[in-house]
Amino acid sequence: MPTIHPIILSGGSGTRLWPRSRRSHPKPFLPLLGDRTLFQQALDRASDSSLFAQPMIVAGEAHTRFIAEQAGEHRLVVEPAAKNTAPAIALAASLLPRDAIMLVCPSDHHIADEQAFIAGARHAASLAADGNLVSFGIAPDRPATGYGYIKLGDSLGNGHRIERFVEKPDLERAREFLSSGDYVWNGGIFAFQAGTFLDELAAHRPDMAKAVALAVEGGSWSGNRFDPDAQHFDAIAGESVDYAVMENTAQAAVVAADMGWSDIGDWNALFEARSAQGSSDTIISGAAEVKSAKSVMIDTDGPRVSLIGFDNAIVVVDGDEILVLNRDYAQGVGKLEGATNQ
Amino acid sequence: MPTIHPIILSGGSGTRLWPRSRRSHPKPFLPLLGDRTLFQQALDRASDSSLFAQPMIVAGEAHTRFIAEQAGEHRLVVEPAAKNTAPAIALAASLLPRDAIMLVCPSDHHIADEQAFIAGARHAASLAADGNLVSFGIAPDRPATGYGYIKLGDSLGNGHRIERFVEKPDLERAREFLSSGDYVWNGGIFAFQAGTFLDELAAHRPDMAKAVALAVEGGSWSGNRFDPDAQHFDAIAGESVDYAVMENTAQAAVVAADMGWSDIGDWNALFEARSAQGSSDTIISGAAEVKSAKSVMIDTDGPRVSLIGFDNAIVVVDGDEILVLNRDYAQGVGKLEGATNQ
Numbered sequence: 001m002p003t004i005h006p007i008i009l010s011g012g013s014g015t016r017l018w019p020r021s022r023r024s025h026p027k028p029f030l031p032l033l034g035d036r037t038l039f040q041q042a043l044d045r046a047s048d049s050s051l052f053a054q055p056m057i058v059a060g061e062a063h064t065r066f067i068a069e070q071a072g073e074h075r076l077v078v079e080p081a082a083k084n085t086a087p088a089i090a091l092a093a094s095l096l097p098r099d100a101i102m103l104v105c106p107s108d109h110h111i112a113d114e115q116a117f118i119a120g121a122r123h124a125a126s127l128a129a130d131g132n133l134v135s136f137g138i139a140p141d142r143p144a145t146g147y148g149y150i151k152l153g154d155s156l157g158n159g160h161r162i163e164r165f166v167e168k169p170d171l172e173r174a175r176e177f178l179s180s181g182d183y184v185w186n187g188g189i190f191a192f193q194a195g196t197f198l199d200e201l202a203a204h205r206p207d208m209a210k211a212v213a214l215a216v217e218g219g220s221w222s223g224n225r226f227d228p229d230a231q232h233f234d235a236i237a238g239e240s241v242d243y244a245v246m247e248n249t250a251q252a253a254v255v256a257a258d259m260g261w262s263d264i265g266d267w268n269a270l271f272e273a274r275s276a277q278g279s280s281d282t283i284i285s286g287a288a289e290v291k292s293a294k295s296v297m298i299d300t301d302g303p304r305v306s307l308i309g310f311d312n313a314i315v316v317v318d319g320d321e322i323l324v325l326n327r328d329y330a331q332g333v334g335k336l337e338g339a340t341n342q
Numbered sequence: 343m344p345t346i347h348p349i350i351l352s353g354g355s356g357t358r359l360w361p362r363s364r365r366s367h368p369k370p371f372l373p374l375l376g377d378r379t380l381f382q383q384a385l386d387r388a389s390d391s392s393l394f395a396q397p398m399i400v401a402g403e404a405h406t407r408f409i410a411e412q413a414g415e416h417r418l419v420v421e422p423a424a425k426n427t428a429p430a431i432a433l434a435a436s437l438l439p440r441d442a443i444m445l446v447c448p449s450d451h452h453i454a455d456e457q458a459f460i461a462g463a464r465h466a467a468s469l470a471a472d473g474n475l476v477s478f479g480i481a482p483d484r485p486a487t488g489y490g491y492i493k494l495g496d497s498l499g500n501g502h503r504i505e506r507f508v509e510k511p512d513l514e515r516a517r518e519f520l521s522s523g524d525y526v527w528n529g530g531i532f533a534f535q536a537g538t539f540l541d542e543l544a545a546h547r548p549d550m551a552k553a554v555a556l557a558v559e560g561g562s563w564s565g566n567r568f569d570p571d572a573q574h575f576d577a578i579a580g581e582s583v584d585y586a587v588m589e590n591t592a593q594a595a596v597v598a599a600d601m602g603w604s605d606i607g608d609w610n611a612l613f614e615a616r617s618a619q620g621s622s623d624t625i626i627s628g629a630a631e632v633k634s635a636k637s638v639m640i641d642t643d644g645p646r647v648s649l650i651g652f653d654n655a656i657v658v659v660d661g662d663e664i665l666v667l668n669r670d671y672a673q674g675v676g677k678l679e680g681a682t683n684q
Contacts, residue, residue, distance in 0.1 A: 019648075289679050292671055302662070306361075306678045309668025310652055317664060320644070324666055326651025329634055336648045337631050 003053045004125050005100050006046035007092045009085060010039060010059035010067065010107040016266040018339035019321035028107040029066040032264060033273055039107040040070050045114055058088045080230035083238035086245060090201055090212040091228055098195030101128050106188050110273050112260025120257035123158035124191035132253040133200060134159065134191040135246060137184030139258045143174035146265060148186035148242065150254050162252040165242065184256050190241060204248040211236045267314045268330035271297045345395045346467050347442050348388035349434045351427060352381060352401035352409065352449040358608040360681035361663035370449040371408040374606060375615055381449040382412050387456055400430045422572035425580035428587060432543055432554040433570055440537030443470050448530050452615050454602025462599035465500035466533035474595040475542060476501065476533040477588060479526030481600045485516035488607060490528035490584065492596050504594040507584065526598050532583060546590040553578045609656045610672035613639045
């Protein structure tokens with residue numbers, strides 16, 4: 001088995017987990033599930049040195065102070081501007097040998113079953129070594145409308161060819177996908193050889209590939225930190241790796257993994273991930289009393305919360321902000337005044 | 343018209359309005375409706391010197407510091423122990439001339455229509471001057487199960503004889519009472535001559551009457567403050583004026599008053615009193631944002647409250663306590679840990 005290079009992307013702002021997640025303490029760096037932060041858990045999952053090389057972290061400047069506090073030995077690539085995932089991954093690929101196998105991991109997801117993750121990483125790395133660009137597919141357990149779906153194509157042994165991508169379907173289509181058994185969610189985790197990725201980027205997004213090459217050429221290392229040339233990087237049109245590369249390449253493959261994955265995309269997703277860990281449907285962090293209410297989560301950093309008579313309530317207290325949320329409305333949090341004007 | 347002596351009873355703890363009402367800042371002394379506190383509004387209503395004498399306030403020691411801050415000129419009777427309303431009223435009656443007409447008013451109710459209150463007070467005083475013990479009856483607007491009901495008897499011109507009292511009926515009976523038109527709520531406001539009251543107390547509760555007489559005999563004035571003898575007062579078995587006197591006397595009368603009365607008995611009652619003052623069903627004090635929710639009240643002393651997706655929610659923030667309440671469960675607040683262990 002060749003060594004796998006973990007590439008940890010630290011970008012998400014997590015506004016739908018406001019007010020716990022804020023610019024001053026963003027989602028990846030919060031201990032939302034257990035004692036370790038989501039970012040630390042992403043590093044922990046790729047820490048077995050018999051399988052993984054030292055991680056490379058790609059992040060914006062605003063995250064570097066949290067990374068310094070929370071990460072051990074690593075290399076850090078600082079994005080001069082937020083340009084979505086394709087340019088971030090291209091930076092990392094440009095700094096690795098062409099034959100290095102990269103495993104690109106978001107830093108703000110949760111994976112309950114680490115053994116399943118490792119097994120998936122092995123399969124993905126093996127497919128990547130054969131020249132495939134591999135996406136981790138998550139076995140869907142509900143007709144979610146907030147995710148991208150991947151239709152499984154021909155078998156490749158360790159995985160499948162990707163037949164097509166479908167971005168955020170409506171509920172009816174999501175139900176069809178779920179019942180067909182032919183679809184998985186796009187988990188945002190990818191594996192490929194650095195050289196293969198750069199070749200495919202050059203083929204499908206030549207401008208982006210050129211701009212990244214110039215940004216790397218003009219950049220500089222300082223200890224373990226690499227700063228690309230800002231002028232060339234700023235000029236890039238931001239795009240996700242899905243749109244820029246995965247949906248265009250003929251070498252797209254998918255490894256299906258059933259690993260208790262969640263993107264912790266909103267408070268309801270966090271409620272469900274916490275519920276899955278425990279035995280109660282009343283999940284309390286901090287001082288609280290709950291009466292006449294089921295399926296409730298209370299998370300307070302100080303004041304006691306006393307709740308009476310609302311099923312499916314989520315109450316979050318974070319200093320000067322209090323959120324009282326019906327779980328069915330969890331997607332609306334990011335549009336609150338507090339979340340937009342942080 | 344003879345002068346009316348306002349007797350302001352300051353006793354209620356208001357635990358169902360916790361956490362805004364607490365031992366450290368009890369219900370009567372909070373500006374729950376408008377800029378003046380409920381206690382100040384009780385004084386304001388009886389401040390017309392062409393009709394009212396200087397008020398006499400009967401209160402426990404714990405309330406005296408709030409009274410000193412919030413009341414103007416008055417006489418103060420300090421109860422050595424909480425013994426419900428009958429002994430408190432008897433203390434006041436004992437310190438007035440026998441022919442003085444008393445108007446006994448709780449300090450933690452709200453009356454929206456002061457003109458109707460004054461008209462009621464005139465009618466009640468006139469009946470009291472004829473030797474009646476007069477209760478203020480409130481025209482019911484819903485089949486409330488938390489109040490005492492009074493059945494109207496024969497007309498007395500300015501009011502009615504009381505046919506009978508019914509304490510907290512079940513919903514079915516409350517509905518019957520409401521549709522019959524023969525019942526009013528017992529508003530907890532009373533008028534009688536001091537001597538008449540003491541005579542009836544002696545007739546129906548001779549032990550209480552004796553103990554109060556001894557407590558007054560052994561008590562002492564200091565400036566405007568009267569302290570009864572604690573030993574005699576402590577020995578009294580506490581009882582409400584309704585049970586001790588009103589339900590037993592043959593001279594019970596009632597004046598029906600439609601004056602926008604509320605006992606502000608819980609958060610839902612406060613919601614309704616505030617709704618009646620304004621035009622919106624979303625009532626906000628302090629920093630708040632409300633989305634996808636109707637008939638909501640938010641009352642915060644600091645942190646911003648962002649609420650999504652719960653109709654009929656009441657959220658109260660008071661320092662180290664946060665209450666999230668479904669209006670249908672307002673009666674349950676007094677039983678919360680926070681409210682019981684203040």
